Amino acid sequence: xxxxxxxxxxxxxxxxxxxxxxxxxxxxxxxxxxxxxxxxxxxxxxxxxxxxxxxxxxxxxxxxxxxxxxxxxxxxxxxxxxxxxxxxxxxxxxxxxxxxxxxxxxxxxxxxxxxxxxxxxxxxxxxxxxxxxxxxxxxxxxxxxxxxxxxxxxxxxxxxxxxxxxxxxxxxxxxxxxxxxxxxxxxxxxxxxxxxxxxxxxxxxxxxxxxxxxxxxxxxxxxxxxxxxxxxxxxxxxxxxxxxxxxxxxxxxxxxxxxxxxxxxxxxxxxxxxxxxxxxxxxxxxxxxxxxxxxxxxxxxxxxxx
Amino acid sequence: xxxxxxxxxxxxxxxxxxxxxxxxxxxxxxxxxxxxxxxxxxxxxxxxxxxxxxxxxxxxxxxxxxxxxxxxxxxxxxxxxxxxxxxxxxxxxxxxxxxxxxxxxxxxxxxxxxxxxxxxxxxxxxxxxxxxxxxxxxxxxxxxxxxxxxxxxxxxxxxxxxxxxxxxxxxxxxxxxxxxxxxxxxxxxxxxxxxxxxxxxxxxxxxxxxxxxxxxxxxxxxxxxxxxxxxxxxxxxxxxxxxxxxxxxxxxxxxxxxxxxxxxxxxxxxxxxxxxxxxxxxxxxxxxxxxxxxxxxxxxxxxxxxxxxxxxxxxxxxxxxxxxxxxxxxxxxxxxxxxxxxxxxxxxxxxxxxxxxxxxxxxxxxxxxxxxxxxxxxxxxxxxxxxxxxxxxxxxxxxxxxxxxxxxxxxxxxxxxxxxxxxxxxxxxxxxxxxxxxxxxxxxxxxxxxxxxxxxxxxxxxxxxxxxxxxxxxxxxxxxxxxxxxxxxxxxxxxxxxxxxxxxxxxxxxxxxxxxxxxxxxxxxxxxxxxxxxxxxxxxxxxxxxxxxxxxxxxxxxxxxxxxxxxxxxxxxxxxxxxx
Numbered sequence: 089x090x091x092x093x094x095x096x097x098x099x100x101x102x103x104x105x106x107x108x109x110x111x112x113x114x115x116x117x118x119x120x121x122x123x124x125x126x127x128x129x130x131x132x133x134x135x136x137x138x139x140x141x142x143x144x145x146x147x148x149x150x151x152x153x154x155x156x157x158x159x160x161x162x163x164x165x166x167x168x169x170x171x172x173x174x175x176x177x178x179x180x181x182x183x184x185x186x187x188x189x190x191x192x193x194x195x196x197x198x199x200x201x202x203x204x205x206x207x208x209x210x211x212x213x214x215x216x217x218x219x220x221x222x223x224x225x226x227x228x229x230x231x232x233x234x235x236x237x238x239x240x241x242x243x244x245x246x247x248x249x250x251x252x253x254x255x256x257x258x259x260x261x262x263x264x265x266x267x268x269x270x271x272x273x274x275x276x277x278x279x280x281x282x283x284x285x286x287x288x289x290x291x292x293x294x295x296x297x298x299x300x301x302x303x304x305x306x307x308x309x310x311x312x313x314x315x316x317x318x319x320x321x322x323x324x325x326x327x328x329x330x331x332x333x334x335x336x337x338x339x340x341x342x343x344x345x346x347x348x349x350x351x352x353x354x355x356x357x358x359x360x361x362x363x364x365x366x367x368x369x370x371x372x373x374x375x376x377x378x379x380x381x382x383x384x385x386x387x388x389x390x391x392x393x394x
Numbered sequence: 395x396x397x398x399x400x401x402x403x404x405x406x407x408x409x410x411x412x413x414x415x416x417x418x419x420x421x422x423x424x425x426x427x428x429x430x431x432x433x434x435x436x437x438x439x440x441x442x443x444x445x446x447x448x449x450x451x452x453x454x455x456x457x458x459x460x461x462x463x464x465x466x467x468x469x470x471x472x473x474x475x476x477x478x479x480x481x482x483x484x485x486x487x488x489x490x491x492x493x494x495x496x497x498x499x500x501x502x503x504x505x506x507x508x509x510x511x512x513x514x515x516x517x518x519x520x521x522x523x524x525x526x527x528x529x530x531x532x533x534x535x536x537x538x539x540x541x542x543x544x545x546x547x548x549x550x551x552x553x554x555x556x557x558x559x560x561x562x563x564x565x566x567x568x569x570x571x572x573x574x575x576x577x578x579x580x581x582x583x584x585x586x587x588x589x590x591x592x593x594x595x596x597x598x599x600x601x602x603x604x605x606x607x608x609x610x611x612x613x614x615x616x617x618x619x620x621x622x623x624x625x626x627x628x629x630x631x632x633x634x635x636x637x638x639x640x641x642x643x644x645x646x647x648x649x650x651x652x653x654x655x656x657x658x659x660x661x662x663x664x665x666x667x668x669x670x671x672x673x674x675x676x677x678x679x680x681x682x683x684x685x686x687x688x689x690x691x692x693x694x695x696x697x698x699x700x701x702x703x704x705x706x707x708x709x710x711x712x713x714x715x716x717x718x719x720x721x722x723x724x725x726x727x728x729x730x731x732x733x734x735x736x737x738x739x740x741x742x743x744x745x746x747x748x749x750x751x752x753x754x755x756x757x758x759x760x761x762x763x764x765x766x767x768x769x770x771x772x773x774x775x776x777x778x779x780x781x782x783x784x785x786x787x788x789x790x791x792x793x794x795x796x797x798x799x800x801x802x803x804x805x806x807x808x809x810x811x812x813x814x815x816x817x818x819x820x821x822x823x824x825x826x827x828x829x830x831x832x833x834x835x836x837x838x839x840x841x842x843x844x845x846x847x848x849x850x851x852x853x854x855x856x857x858x859x860x861x862x863x864x865x866x867x868x869x870x871x872x873x874x875x876x877x878x879x880x881x882x883x884x885x886x887x888x889x890x891x892x893x894x895x896x897x898x899x900x901x902x903x904x905x906x907x908x909x910x911x912x913x914x915x916x917x918x919x920x921x922x923x924x925x926x927x928x929x930x931x932x933x934x935x936x937x938x939x940x941x942x943x944x945x946x947x948x949x950x951x952x953x954x955x956x957x958x959x960x961x962x963x964x965x966x967x968x969x970x971x972x973x974x
Binding site: 214291292294295297298300301302309310314387388390 | 455486487488489491494495497503506517520521552554565
């Protein structure tokens with residue numbers, strides 16, 4: 089098991105490493121002179137621009153720029169933001185807890201709602217329960233985050249006035265978490281349904297029935313645990329979607345997380361901050377997939393022991 | 395355990411009718427089936443696919459899919475209760491306790507995410523009210539009884555850590571742990587290798603005499619029936635066509651269908667005196683000069699590592715070599731994992747060898763470039779075990795057969811159509827089958843289609859990988875007959891891969907026996923089958939069930955896997971080579 093975790097961690101490191109290369113190249117993909125793009129809007133003289141270029145190392149060949157960048161990263165230095173000239177890592181870390189709260193509660197909602205709905209639909213395959221659950225799921229999958237968010241805002245915050253439109257406390261977390269969670273619940277529901285339909289037809293489920301076990305034991309101990317394996321393996325990807333969705337949802341609900349920060353950085357053309365954000369995002373997603381993989385291995389002994 | 399019906403039947407099924415679907419799509423699977431099961435006896439329910447033999451037994455336990463299957467009428471009296479009208483909860487109480495079941499597929503019949511111990515004990519805890527400790531003790535006792543070693547470790551293992559034979563032993567332990575009155579065994583050995591099958595059958599007999607269980611044995615294999623059954627019910631298309639003591643069924647079958655079924659069963663020894671397969675055409679093409687020559691073939695499958703191959707790996711073929719002449723059949727026999735399929739694929743270069751020589755029709759197959767290989771594939775074609783999986787379901791039968799000719803530019807337009815029609819007739823299909831799609835054919839017809847497709851490019855060599863293993867015996871007999879006829883009139887050479895010794899005896903001129911990637915014995919059919927020199931060949935032949943209740947198979951020879959000679963081949967008689 090330790091070897092397995094080590095392997096997954098290595099894979100995550102490779103992913104992050106590739107992200108660092110992408111981030112370095114990114115700034116050179118934008119047409120024109122990066123320094124001019126970043127600082128050109130300020131009142132800067134050509135001499136000042138040249139000084140910035142030297143300070144950022146942008147006068148060096150790209151491979152050296154990359155090595156310098158990597159060296160700084162290894163010291164935990166993500167560079168400084170243009171706006172405010174603060175360390176990027178500090179800015180990210182102050183805003184990240186809000187995003188973490190949002191994504192984790194959305195994930196919780198997605199798992200609970202999505203898996204139950206999918207399981208129920210599979211169990212009641214072909215009945216009206218199945219059909220309505222899947223219609224709901226299609227609606228959920230098709231509806232863009234911002235639209236669902238606005239609908240929920242309108243209903244619960246404006247019409248019913250049960251929940252605040254925005255703010256910082258836990259009550260204002262409910263609507264964005266629901267928005268993000270329900271959309272992902274729809275994806276999970278479809279996945280769980282097809283996985284469970286597969287499982288219900290398996291020989292070992294028939295064996296469990298033939299043993300005269302109560303239905304609840306057949307369903308939960310034998311079927312659900314096996315059916316969860318493919319679903320959990322998809323959770324890693326789901327988490328990445330969730331993080332992406334957080335950028336939109338945080339803006340709709342004025343939730344002060346890194347997603348909102350990213351949009352601010354884009355509008356301000358704050359390249360170091362954008363770079364930092366992308367890399368940070370990559371690290372979070374890579375680490376999340378390690379966690380998911382380990383959970384996956386824990387569920388499926390065939391992976392655990394190979 | 396005493397029953398109130400010491401002399402009467404323990405189970406009485408009357409007029410059982412089961413259908414699938416409703417309305418116009420209603421399909422009768424079992425019709426008016428009646429039989430009695432006596433205490434301590436083994437009743438075999440025999441039939442081909444679609445005969446209703448499994449459905450009738452699943453219906454007894456309420457295991458049919460509730461939405462599609464209906465038990466339309468009938469009773470099944472067990473201990474004064476009618477199983478068919480019993481409330482769900484009460485039936486569940488009997489299921490897995492008084493009546494238990496084992497299934498065909500040991501590989502998939504155990505829950506992959508639960509430990510063996512858990513799966514063995516849960517029914518005991520549920521039905522007998524045992525505590526976990528008592529149930530564990532009983533489970534360990536049963537594991538030892540079914541012949542597994544290291545029972546404490548087995549209890550903690552997961553199914554994927556056990557072989558197919560071991561898993562079936564676990565299934566049997568699970569089914570017998572509750573000391574059931576009735577055991578329903580649905581094709582319990584069909585998915586197993588022949589030597590493992592023999593062990594499992596011995597085990598079932600042993601446990602039956604120990605526990606006094608009545609067994610309903612569902613099977614298509616007349617060899618297994620002859621070996622196990624006291625009485626036999628023969629089913630065809632949902633109806634019982636004949637019932638009687640096993641000796642009578644075999645020696646004096648009354649029904650036409652039973653006779654046909656028994657005639658179709660390949661019997662090892664039926665062609666023991668012949669030096670070549672029987673002639674089915676007037677002037678069979680004589681065996682010609684060398685067509686295939688292979689030597690020193692090696693192939694090791696490596697598990698994919700991260701950046702490099704992992705060390706070790708499984709040696710699928712080690713130093714394999716043989717010759718095959720035109721119009722001749724070399725059969726490669728062996729159990730799963732012996733490397734026989736790998737060998738067939740290597741000859742066609744469907745996989746790349748690590749080393750070795752493959753010469754087909756004077757040309758080095760391993761030396762071909764891409765274009766040359768395509769050209770060479772005209773000479774050699776393949777037929778697979780599962781004709782459905784190997785035919786593209788979205789392409790019509792006619793196009794499937796035409797495709798190889800189009801690819802090789804052999805015919806087009808009207809000529810192509812004529813040729814397709816001719817091929818369909820050649821393999822015993824009708825011209826109006828041409829427009830149909832693979833799913834509209836039966837298993838036997840699909841295999842004929844595969845053969846037509848292989849024949850379309852006029853090959854000299856056909857590699858047939860278990861071509862009849864998925865077919866019912868009566869259909870198997872027809873396909874084998876067709877293959878013989880094609881060989882003798884067209885001069886085809888067959889590399890015939892099979893696990894079935896009786897089929898091999900019917901088809902082969904020469905036989906090669908493979909074990910763990912090596913040929914351990916090779917020679918003319920009479921030499922290898924009648925006078926086997928290698929201990930493994932002898933064990934393989936001894937394990938074949940004999941479809942004759944008067945001739946018992948005798949005890950299995952004990953072979954010690956560690957000491958079997960697996961070295962280089964040496965000649966013991968002309969052309970008869972045995973591993974030393």
